Amino acid sequence: MKQPAAALLVLAFSLFLAASHGSGTPAAASGVTFRDVTQQSGIRFVHNNGAFGKKYLPETLGAGVAFIDYDNDGWPDIFLVNSTDWPGHAQKRSTPKLYHNNHDGTFTDVTHKAGLDAEEFYGMGVAVGDFDNDGYDDLFVTAYGQSRLFHNNGNGTFTDVTQKFGLGGIREFSTSAAWIDYDKDGRLDLVVANYVQWSPETDLYCTLDGKSKSYCTPESYKGMSVRLWHSASPC
């Protein structure tokens, strides 16, 4: 399920370190406080929403993050979704990131080694699930445009199997997703939440001060329905 990255990261690291420096707050009274350990963790991820002044709606969302123990060593690793610059406004390369848990409170960027930096796309959210029942969790990354299915090869690498498994050719404004075996046939199916009908070509002008453009609220656009994918591939 897609989660706001910043919020989930705070939650993530707070679970790793519940060290306390109490302040008399309700949290301290419960005996649980949190400490920001991002610097020590080695995670250096910065989300690129591609904003260049046009105030495009997708810039206001995401990106998502998920825990995935991709190497089945019993320690949760972290996958961070990234977006990218808009066509014609490329400034820097930005891809999703996979961080391996080193078992000591630090993480190592293994994105390139895992083959997850092959292509830039405007990612939104992520759902973790073992869709082919091979014992290794896979990744479905929602996007503005073509969402992606990455198969975990079980050797530390992933392969983009979006086309192979019939998920290609659908370009929507997909925000969240979840794996669910809705028909109880033993294979995970996929539900994808879509947002609104927006594109750079149909972008509306909204303003708060009457002088400059601001981000439009989503109800300015027509909503899009959810999409349910049934897994029919034999395991």
Ligand SMILES: [Ca+2]
């Ligand atoms: Ca792991």
Ligand SMILES: [Ca+2]
């Ligand atoms: Ca799998």
Ligand SMILES: [Ca+2]
């Ligand atoms: Ca199923």
